[in-house]
Amino acid sequence: MAPKAYTPKEIEPKWQEKWEADGLYHSDIDESKPKHYALTMLPYPSGDLHIGHWYAMTPSDARARYMRMKGYNVLFPMGFDAFGLPAENAAIKSGIHPMVRTRDNIVRMRKQLRSMGAMFDWRREMVSCEPEYYKWTEWFFIQLYKKGLAYRKLSPVDFCPKCNTTLAREQVWGDDRHCERCSTPVIKKDLSQWFFQATKYADELLSFEGIDWPERVKTLQTNWIDRSEGAEVYFKVDWENGKLDASKVPEPDSRVTVFTTRPDTLFGATFMVFSPEHPLVDKITTAAQKEAVEAYKAQAARQSDIQRGAVDKEKTGVFTGGYAINPVNGAKIPIWIADYVLMSYGTGAIMAVPAHDERDFAFARKFELPIIPVFQAEGSPTPDGATMEAAFISDGVMINSGHFNGTKVNTEKGRKNPAIAAMIDWLEKQGTGKETVNYRYRDWLISRQRYWGSPIPMIYCETHGWNPVPDDQLPVTLPEDVEWKPTGESPLKLHPTWSKTTCPVCGGPATRETDTMDTFMCSSWYHLRYLSPWYDQGPFDPAEYDYWMPVDTYTGGIEHATMHLLYTRFFHKALRDMGITQGNEPMTQLRNQGMVLGEDNEKMSKSRGNVVAPDLLVARYGADTVRAYLMFFARWEMGAPWDSQGIEGSARWVRRTWTLFTDEVKNGSPTPEILRALRRKVHQTLKRVTRNFEQFEFNTIVSSLMELLNEMYKARENGAAGSKEWSEAIDIYLRMMAPVAPHIAEELWAEYGKPYSIHTQSWPKVDEEAAQEDEITLAVQVNGKVRERITVAADASEDFIQAEALKVVERYLEGKTPKKVIVVKKSIVSVVI
RNA sequence: GCCGAAGUGGCGGAACAGGCAGACGCGCACGACUCAAAAUCGUGUUCCGUGAGGAGUGAGGGUUCGAUUCCCUCCUUCGGCACCA
Incomplete structure (x- = not known):
């Protein structure tokens, strides 16, 4: 009997339909079993499922x-x-409504997702742009608002003067930072926008206690938040020329606050630098300096923080004509503006200590400002500020610092540095400063001047200000009758009636917020909506939450390390503090997959023409082969370039499995050794595959199965087919294969008359005894070089092994007595002469 | 510049906890089958050397009987941050 042909085109859809019809992958609360919530990052419905989606999803599914x-x-x-920009941009170009386009894309992608044969429970699907979903996105916004975590403030955004709109970061192109649409250079503009106070959770977000996340992600988040310990110091500032009084502690309304990590160097602060955008600049600038200051501000406004931050850039700046009083010594120091001070970090103003800071040093030298060293290496001559060649930054003792002189200085941050501790104590006693922690992390900007996003459910009334839309009026839905104008103005703003509403407080005329929410808001809670997308009494059914949460395993790309994952953690913690969620973290375990590159070793992109289409691969090889190859061809967390030849190997493996399992069984008369060897290989493989699954080592799962298959071919040659050991091998092999290649495993399982479905079977148990070796081959090393090999019984004594080993390497011993013989059981004998 | 990850055959990669480097697969070579080719099957495939043997996991050093694995210095590639006060 010739083997049946392997026809994935028939087998795969057949089982997919049956599984669907039987609800095989429905997950329902079952208190009798331990739960496992496996989550893989959801796709943006761009139109077609990409090989990257397969690479992320199929191992997660397995x-x-x-x-x-x-x-x-x-x-x-x-x-x-x-929700998101691409659909809206396409609408502006083509006039097709984002909802229409998005729904079409989803229909197509759903079909493509089904072709993977993954165990998705489609009853729990959520789509973030559907009102049933974004109703709750809005609801969450209101909860955060009510908790005091949402606020409005003026914030600089990239703005295109020609299109008259704000641009997201990805819409600003090139080194000259021009508008994606019309190529006009962008400018910065202050717009009043909504923020979430994520920084309130900064310290807690730095703790990863109790979660198993990759070190890499934890490091990225830690660096992103970038906590630094120091102090804020208050300087009295002169903005009505000549009214400085050094003897007084500045009143809050007449002072400027700086953040510094080195308050111990305060005596060396010889000038001050403000960011050009600092609100006090206009007040302190004297008439004589006004022109220069305005010119400098205009020039700085055209650049981004990143451009301004270009490392080796020559220092630039302008004197404002204003002065500040150094609170420690009453010195009157000039205030400059310079673009190396960023409004977005700290307080937007620094005290400059040129003797001990490289940037301040460069600035002082260029503009001939005084340099006063305030600590020096112990026992060395005191440096002269006029002739110093570089800022001094190491351990030492304080000098030129009044009663602080002699205090030890080290390179530690915060109170671990005795000089800093002493200065902070003194500042706090004087009321001119206090210990502070500063973060690079900023509050989360929620507002987008766009149509295709969840509306921000807020209403503005002339008399009652901002108020949330009442719960019974949620969701605020997006109007469908909108015009797509290439002006960049949000259609919500242009809509004649949509924003007109009534004030929830007084019932008078009021307007809706026309900005929509950042899509990261949608993805901060989608794992909760999956629990019960049908539920309408709240964002999720608490019973489902109690059973399933937290997410046990979250998988996705590393690119989300700082944005999505940080927002989600913040969101969860904020909800926890409102009693909506429980526990400190939403996701217990995180694993990241790498990227599939094009065959040219470059990132896949349409313009490069190196995109691999999974649909074509499925048509040619079947989903099982594609799944197996994606698991096999690279270390999952690393990724690798695609290899269109390489997939042939996985295709061969799948076909060879098919052939062996459907081919005529030749009954033979195998020796007991052959059967024992077969069982041994089966259970050794099972042991490895089990460990590999636990540790996300998908590539070696497939290679172990390939090895076992090769071994089974040999065993069949030797007559093993038909034995009970053979049956066991078939059974265990198929169970191990089922997560990798679910269709063929199901088909062959049925072929053997085993009970449907293989996917509801249990994972086999390792027979440790069967996995044991009878004989062991040991390498024999002489002075670190492998010279011979010996094969001994597994239970041979150490003395016996040593004697055997010395016998075979006699000719390498040069007649000497070995100094040392080390026997490592099951592996090696090391002889030292 | 700072932080992080990674460097193993022609290629992707393997090596559980410091113990025989190169599993598995691709590719390639040779052979079988075939009129021929594809498919399939078999054999070989780190490098140098006819050989015995020698070298070898980015480079150099160290610890150790023994290092891809641990430590130090350096190089390269990739990712993140970047005048962060």
């Missing part, structure tokens, strides 16, 4: 399937992150 076979009640949902 592991979810493995967990299910291990006895867990597994939830593995899928949905769409459906």
